Amino acid sequence: MTTTIYVARRVITMNPRQPDAAAIAVRDGRILGVGSVEDLQQWGASTIDDQFKDKVIMPGLIEGHCHLKEGGMWAWTYLGWFDRRDPSGHVWPGLKSMQAVVDRLAQVDAEMTARGCGDEQPLLAWGFDPIYFGGERMTVDHLKAAAVARPIVITHANGHLMNINSAMLKLADITSATDIEGVVKDEHGNPTGELQEPTAMHLVIRKVGNAGLLSPMDDQGMLNFSAIACMQGVTTATDLVNDYSDGSYDMLSRATSREDYRVRLFPAFRAFHGAAAAKQSTERVLSLQQKNTDKLRFGIVKMMLDGSIQGFSARMRWPGYFNGAPNGIWVMDPQQFESDFEIYHRAGLLVHTHTNADEASEVAIEAIERILTRSPRPDHRHTLQHGQMIDAAMFRKMAALGLCANLFSNHVWYWGDQHYEMTMGPDRANRIDDARAALDCGVPLAIHSDAPVTPLGPLFTAWCAVNRLTPKGRVLGANHRISVPEALYAITMGAAWTLKADHEIGSIEVGKRADFAVLEDDPLTIDPLKLKDVRVWGTVLGGKVFQAGK
Amino acid sequence: MNLPLTIIGGFLGAGKTTLLRNLLTQADGRRIAVLVNDFGELNIDASLIAQNGGDTLELSNGCVCCSIGDDLNAALIQLEARAKDFDHVVIEASGVSDPWKIAQIGLINAGYRLDGVVVVIDASRAESHLSNPRYQDTLLRQCRRADLLLLNKIDLAGDINLDELRRKLLTDNTKAHVMTCIQGRLAIDLLLGSWRQQSASSIDAWGQSFKTDTHLPWQSLSFLSDRLWTKASFSQFLKHLPQDLLRGKALINLQSATRDEVVSGSRSSGSDGATHWLEWHRVSGRDTLTEHVTASPVKQSVLVLIGLNLDQSVDAQLIEREFN
Numbered sequence: 001m002t003t004t005i006y007v008a009r010r011v012i013t014m015n016p017r018q019p020d021a022a023a024i025a026v027r028d029g030r031i032l033g034v035g036s037v038e039d040l041q042q043w044g045a046s047t048i049d050d051q052f053k054d055k056v057i058m059p060g061l062i063e064g065h066c067h068l069k070e071g072g073m074w075a076w077t078y079l080g081w082f083d084r085r086d087p088s089g090h091v092w093p094g095l096k097s098m099q100a101v102v103d104r105l106a107q108v109d110a111e112m113t114a115r116g117c118g119d120e121q122p123l124l125a126w127g128f129d130p131i132y133f134g135g136e137r138m139t140v141d142h143l144k145a146a147a148v149a150r151p152i153v154i155t156h157a158n159g160h161l162m163n164i165n166s167a168m169l170k171l172a173d174i175t176s177a178t179d180i181e182g183v184v185k186d187e188h189g190n191p192t193g194e195l196q197e198p199t200a201m202h203l204v205i206r207k208v209g210n211a212g213l214l215s216p217m218d219d220q221g222m223l224n225f226s227a228i229a230c231m232q233g234v235t236t237a238t239d240l241v242n243d244y245s246d247g248s249y250d251m252l253s254r255a256t257s258r259e260d261y262r263v264r265l266f267p268a269f270r271a272f273h274g275a276a277a278a279k280q281s282t283e284r285v286l287s288l289q290q291k292n293t294d295k296l297r298f299g300i301v302k303m304m305l306d307g308s309i310q311g312f313s314a315r316m317r318w319p320g321y322f323n324g325a326p327n328g329i330w331v332m333d334p335q336q337f338e339s340d341f342e343i344y345h346r347a348g349l350l351v352h353t354h355t356n357a358d359e360a361s362e363v364a365i366e367a368i369e370r371i372l373t374r375s376p377r378p379d380h381r382h383t384l385q386h387g388q389m390i391d392a393a394m395f396r397k398m399a400a401l402g403l404c405a406n407l408f409s410n411h412v413w414y415w416g417d418q419h420y421e422m423t424m425g426p427d428r429a430n431r432i433d434d435a436r437a438a439l440d441c442g443v444p445l446a447i448h449s450d451a452p453v454t455p456l457g458p459l460f461t462a463w464c465a466v467n468r469l470t471p472k473g474r475v476l477g478a479n480h481r482i483s484v485p486e487a488l489y490a491i492t493m494g495a496a497w498t499l500k501a502d503h504e505i506g507s508i509e510v511g512k513r514a515d516f517a518v519l520e521d522d523p524l525t526i527d528p529l530k531l532k533d534v535r536v537w538g539t540v541l542g543g544k545v546f547q548a549g550k
Numbered sequence: 551m552n553l554p555l556t557i558i559g560g561f562l563g564a565g566k567t568t569l570l571r572n573l574l575t576q577a578d579g580r581r582i583a584v585l586v587n588d589f590g591e592l593n594i595d596a597s598l599i600a601q602n603g604g605d606t607l608e609l610s611n612g613c614v615c616c617s618i619g620d621d622l623n624a625a626l627i628q629l630e631a632r633a634k635d636f637d638h639v640v641i642e643a644s645g646v647s648d649p650w651k652i653a654q655i656g657l658i659n660a661g662y663r664l665d666g667v668v669v670v671i672d673a674s675r676a677e678s679h680l681s682n683p684r685y686q687d688t689l690l691r692q693c694r695r696a697d698l699l700l701l702n703k704i705d706l707a708g709d710i711n712l713d714e715l716r717r718k719l720l721t722d723n724t725k726a727h728v729m730t731c732i733q734g735r736l737a738i739d740l741l742l743g744s745w746r747q748q749s750a751s752s753i754d755a756w757g758q759s760f761k762t763d764t765h766l767p768w769q770s771l772s773f774l775s776d777r778l779w780t781k782a783s784f785s786q787f788l789k790h791l792p793q794d795l796l797r798g799k800a801l802i803n804l805q806s807a808t809r810d811e812v813v814s815g816s817r818s819s820g821s822d823g824a825t826h827w828l829e830w831h832r833v834s835g836r837d838t839l840t841e842h843v844t845a846s847p848v849k850q851s852v853l854v855l856i857g858l859n860l861d862q863s864v865d866a867q868l869i870e871r872e873f874n
Contacts (some may be wrong), residue, residue: 471555
């Protein structure tokens with residue numbers, strides 16, 4: 001029974017009754033005490049560890065909506081517009097022009113050739129998003145300069161589109177005669193290499209297998225995720241769409257049972273299209289819950305109502321899409337949603353529902369109100385995920401129903417300008433991901449990245465909610481900003497609440513798990529505009545110290 | 551050879567599952583692979599199940615149900631590898647998805663050939679769906695590219711105006727065929743087109759079967775021909791057929807492509823005795839023509855047409871003349 005007392009420049013506890021402390025005592029992976037060294041030493045024999053004496057310790061950060069694929073993308077080439085850090089800590093600079101994209105592909109093609117990869121081996125890339133190129137679309141002509149013989153397959157950032165080169169067109173047998181929606185053609189009727197629908201993408205997938213976002217997770221990806229989490233100060237993360245299959249369980253179990261696995265995982269059961277009937281699924285979730293460990297927690301159910309706003313597939317209320325696009329799609333029938341939700345709810349499970357645009361949020365809130373009227377259940381903590389267009393009236397209703405919100409704050413930065421100009425228009429874009437209204441209405445709040453859709457990094461997400469800046473320099477709704485302490489609470493205790501784990505993690509208090517984010521800078525004193533630049537030294541997970549990148 | 555593919559779309563509760571169960575239990579020799587989201591709901595009689603493999607259910611009549619899982623593409627690729635085990639593939643689209651998105655798999659020569667898009671409508675609830683802004687656009691999107699609109703549950707629909715309903719549902723679709731039914735009961739041949747284990751020993755009986763098969767006043771017309779056909783001349787002939795035909799089927803003996811045989815007027819027989827013949831199906835307005843080089847299942851070319859009120863829409867004398 002050893003006791004270690006960590007001394008820090010400052011301990012930010014997220015416990016409002018004791019917001020600051022000088023030191024933390026840790027025993028058996030749990031927090032024994034928080035306070036002054038003298039107070040802590042009264043517990044008896046202890047070792048003082050002062051490696052963090054110049055650093056700031058806060059509760060380990062919690063990402064309440066991400067996917068393990070964040071760690072599974074790095075076998076392929078990154079082509080995004082924004083800088084992105086890989087699991088080794090290397091930052092891949094964002095590619096700001098089509099030429100830069102082509103140059104990176106050409107370089108990878110040359111490297112593959114040098115490594116002895118024959119031309120038949122495809123070059124797979126991800127993260128590309130032409131929305132930032134002012135309307136210019138990628139075509140096979142661009143890609144001629146990247147590789148001639150080798151097939152190239154580029155998955156877009158949203159996972160719903162692809163670009164391929166001439167070699168891949170040929171391999172997939174896509175020609176001017178291929179007459180289906182989703183194969184984009186030029187004015188002469190020749191395919192440009194852009195594929196927009198699952199059917200069009202099917203032609204590629206049946207030749208090269210699932211690529212990028214669509215590919216299955218593997219053990220290396222699991223380790224990469226752990227490394228990335230540590231670099232971002234994250235000690236608990238969700239995997240918000242998981243099939244709960246035996247294979248997935250084995251992979252999760254293999255990874256999290258490693259002593260050096262750096263993150264606790266909360267996989268959520270995929271209870272939408274393709275899922276078996278809700279009754280059987282409930283049994284599956286409950287049976288996997290029996291296998292829970294301190295680092296692997298089953299039990300959250302993920303449902304999904306609509307698509308994405310920037311993909312124009314989210315369900316929007318009047319007045320609809322700003323550019324006049326037709327309303328989006330239901331991923332799940334609202335009636336099916338209600339009946340399935342009720343089954344999970346009655347089984348005592350916690351349900352998180354993807355609702356991007358406001359019609360979907362409204363459908364969810366109304367359905368849950370009826371369900372709670374039929375079968376009341378205290379402390380359910382059902383959560384709306386994304387909830388990007390929820391307005392104050394809906395937040396008030398959510399508060400009355402005991403619903404939580406986990407808002408997609410990274411959107412303000414990543415697609416805020418597009419929402420302002422194309423999807424929502426100024427009024428609604430100015431209140432996108434309205435953390436301010438959620439808190440004012442008394443809705444428990446978390447904020448998220450949806451990694452790998454945007455990069456994992458709760459401090460960056462907090463920066464988005466605090467500053468609401470866009471790449472074009474807009475402040476998207478100054479009155480909808482939240483304070484730094486509120487944002488830090490959202491990425492710790494707020495997220496812990498939505499996972500029903502706030503008694504265990506999320507703050508530095510006696511009895512809780514010794515999960516810390518160790519920072520070089522103090523997020524409470526740094527200029528809020530620099531919150532995203534706070535340097536992360538590493539993490540402590542259950543009392544084990546992990547330095548990022550080591 | 552590409553597998554015929556039929557997509558069945560329609561809202562939750564419209565009757566897709568019942569229709570599929572009827573298909574599977576009355577397959578009548580066809581080996582149908584059905585891809586569904588949840589085959590538990592199909593509620594297949596246990597005595598019909600030959601093997602339950604978790605994600606697949608093999609039936610004793612040669613049919614199979616497969617669960618789509620979260621990846622339809624993967625399921626289709628797996629099924630393509632077993633193509634020789636099946637005559638037809640039917641996909642049940644989820645209640646809110648657009649079946650046309652899936653149907654296009656059958657237009658790209660990627661292992662499948664589109665046989666038809668069937669959208670099942672609960673006639674008793676369609677009006678309420680059409681007046682609900684949360685459902686209206688989804689329903690119309692589904693109907694937009696339907697080949698066959700199946701108005702189900704008409705027994706529960708009271709005195710709704712079917713013409714009016716049909717007009718509202720098909721605002722953007724002029725070519726869809728519309729049929730009504732009860733409890734998803736529809737002759738399998740009206741739903742599915744060609745199948746590769748064509749025996750057709752009694753194609754005329756096939757036509758006759760429609761007279762007893764259903765509550766609706768079907769009519770069928772049969773024609774025989776000794777004429778020498780080419781694929782082109784038969785395609786030309788098809789233009790004489792009325793657009794509102796519900797179902798058509800023909801087995802056509804083809805003349806040889808070589809000049810000698812044309813001149814001598816002989817049947818096209820290769821040295822191995824094989825005959826060139828052509829199989830034609832029209833299902834829900836969609837024509838499929840397939841050429842075969844095997845022993846022909848019929849000596850004379852035979853044509854069967856099925857529809858409602860055929861005597862009014864078909865000029866039988868014209869067809870008799872053109873076909874012979």
